[in-house]
């Protein structure tokens with residue numbers, strides 16, 4: 899399973915198998931909303947909530 903680091907807390911988030919580029923999920927450690935910016939390598943970015 900692919901793992902990518904949370905940009906908010908550096909927790910290593912295991913990627914759900916159905917997650918696709920552009921999908922948003924919640925970091926299980928800090929609760930931040932993170933978007934999968936890139937698939938290869940998997941990179942998360944914080945979602946800015948205005």
Ligand SMILES: [Zn+2]
Nearest residue numbers: 904907925928
């Ligand atoms: Zn986090």
